[in-house]
Amino acid sequence: MSKVEKNNDFYDQWSSNGIENRDYSLGHQLNLYYTGTAGKLGIDVNADYYKSDYDATNNTSEQSQEQDDRRIAALNQVKNEMCAGKVVFTYPIWKGQLSFGGEYTYSNRDNNYLSRNESYVPSSCSNINENYIGAFTSYDVQLPFGMLSAGIRYEHVDFEYSEDKQKIDAQSKNFDNVFPTLSFATQFGQVQAQLSYAATIQRPSYADLSNNVFYINRFTLQQGNPYLLPSITHDISLNAMWKYFQFMLSYQQKKDEIFTWSTQTEANPELSTISYINFDRMPTLNAFIGASPTIGFWSPMYGVGVSKQWVNVHTDLADLELKKPALNVMLNNTFTLPKNFLINLDFTFQGKGNYQNIYMMKNMYILNFAISKSFFNDALNVELRGNDLFHQQKDASRVYMNRLTAYQANSYDSKEFAITVRYRFNTAKSKYKGSGAGESTKSRF
Numbered sequence: 495m496s497k498v499e500k501n502n503d504f505y506d507q508w509s510s511n512g513i514e515n516r517d518y519s520l521g522h523q524l525n526l527y528y529t530g531t532a533g534k535l536g537i538d539v540n541a542d543y544y545k546s547d548y549d550a551t552n553n554t555s556e557q558s559q560e561q562d563d564r565r566i567a568a569l570n571q572v573k574n575e576m577c578a579g580k581v582v583f584t585y586p587i588w589k590g591q592l593s594f595g596g597e598y599t600y601s602n603r604d605n606n607y608l609s610r611n612e613s614y615v616p617s618s619c620s621n622i623n624e625n626y627i628g629a630f631t632s633y634d635v636q637l638p639f640g641m642l643s644a645g646i647r648y649e650h651v652d653f654e655y656s657e658d659k660q661k662i663d664a665q666s667k668n669f670d671n672v673f674p675t676l677s678f679a680t681q682f683g684q685v686q687a688q689l690s691y692a693a694t695i696q697r698p699s700y701a702d703l704s705n706n707v708f709y710i711n712r713f714t715l716q717q718g719n720p721y722l723l724p725s726i727t728h729d730i731s732l733n734a735m736w737k738y739f740q741f742m743l744s745y746q747q748k749k750d751e752i753f754t755w756s757t758q759t760e761a762n763p764e765l766s767t768i769s770y771i772n773f774d775r776m777p778t779l780n781a782f783i784g785a786s787p788t789i790g791f792w793s794p795m796y797g798v799g800v801s802k803q804w805v806n807v808h809t810d811l812a813d814l815e816l817k818k819p820a821l822n823v824m825l826n827n828t829f830t831l832p833k834n835f836l837i838n839l840d841f842t843f844q845g846k847g848n849y850q851n852i853y854m855m856k857n858m859y860i861l862n863f864a865i866s867k868s869f870f871n872d873a874l875n876v877e878l879r880g881n882d883l884f885h886q887q888k889d890a891s892r893v894y895m896n897r898l899t900a901y902q903a904n905s906y907d908s909k910e911f912a913i914t915v916r917y918r919f920n921t922a923k924s925k926y927k928g929s930g931a932g933e934s935t936k937s938r939f
């Protein structure tokens with residue numbers, strides 16, 4: 495149900511119902527791998543093929559109190575295909591080991607969006623064709639005062655974007671990036687510590703790059719952004735361990751982080767299109783301290799973490815400083831009892847705070863309980879589980895965008911009880927030793 499006011503006066507009220515049905519075709523995944531040695535040279539080769547297709551039918555209906563009723567229908571046809579290969583060599587040099595290799599990935603995505611209401615949302619036909627080449631090397635060496643690791647990775651991506659079978663030069667780009675890594679691990683008495691630096695990249699998902707327009711309501715549309723750039727993160731981390739205590743401190747500088755954003759046109763400023771943009775810089779500090787002792791039959795795993803960002807967002811309505819830290823608490827308990835009984839009591843707390851251009855407005859508490867028993871040398875296991883016992887997995891957020899602030903509250907159907915019975919026939923350890931190729935591309939599909 496939506497209620498709209500215009501200039502502080504009632505304008506309209508409507509109810510919306512949306513249904514999406516997906517029909518998946520038979521997908522294919524194939525992996526070939528080889529691991530072996532040639533003298534002192536270690537060889538690891540992987541080749542992967544992936545294909546998936548689906549048709550998604552979207553239907554949205556709006557019943558308005560003051561305006562016309564609307565029915566929006568669309569068919570989204572998506573085809574994904576990927577071929578990838580990766581080879582990694584290892585060779586001992588001096589007191590350490592040298593690793594080097596390369597990776598190639600070809601990916602293709604066809605996305606046809608057929609609207610039956612062109613006056614509200616347009617049809618579109620797009621294709622993304624991407625060729626990725628990566629080369630990498632690293633060296634790990636054990637020194638008298640600790641373990642030193644250094645590496646570098648080069649990536650080249652040829653990204654081609656087409657609409658209606660015509661290449662769009664403004665959205666087709668080549669990317670060349672170099673990502674170094676460096677870490678040093680040592681031990682002082684009972685304290686183990688590691689200081690590391692890494693540069694990583696997060697490429698937009700193919701859905702984020704889509705130009706499909708989805709109807710939310712008569713004032714809001716949703717669309718991807720084919721102009722999105724990859725997000726690059728520089729991370730400096732310190733990790734330490736003493737007995738059963740763990741500590742982590744991480745500072746991240748994110749460039750071109752992907753934010754949800756809204757745009758309006760002068761022709762119709764009341765209509766907002768929610769899409770994505772690259773935000774210039776997003777510094778973030780993360781800290782965590784935890785403990786995991788064993789006290790008789792009780793094995794607790796407790797942890798407290800905090801995340802704080804420094805983000806200044808400029809909109810046409812205001813300049814905002816979004817830097818409130820968010821607290822997270824984990825209290826997990828495992829009780830190992832006689833006669834193969836096992837009890838788990840886990841509590842999670844997620845606190846209010848800012849993330850990107852979002853303010854998480856509600857504290858969330860989750861309590862889970864499980865009791866299980868094993869029979870016949872662990873061949874049979876019976877578990878009774880209760881998830882979110884007090885039904886507190888509820889959240890609320892406010893998203894700050896240009897000329898638009900969106901508020902959303904979610905209450906999940908998460909309170910449940912389940913009985914699970916497992917029986918293992920002829921159990922054996924997996925002999926698969928392939929590492930796979932093109933994993934990051936598959937996740938983007």
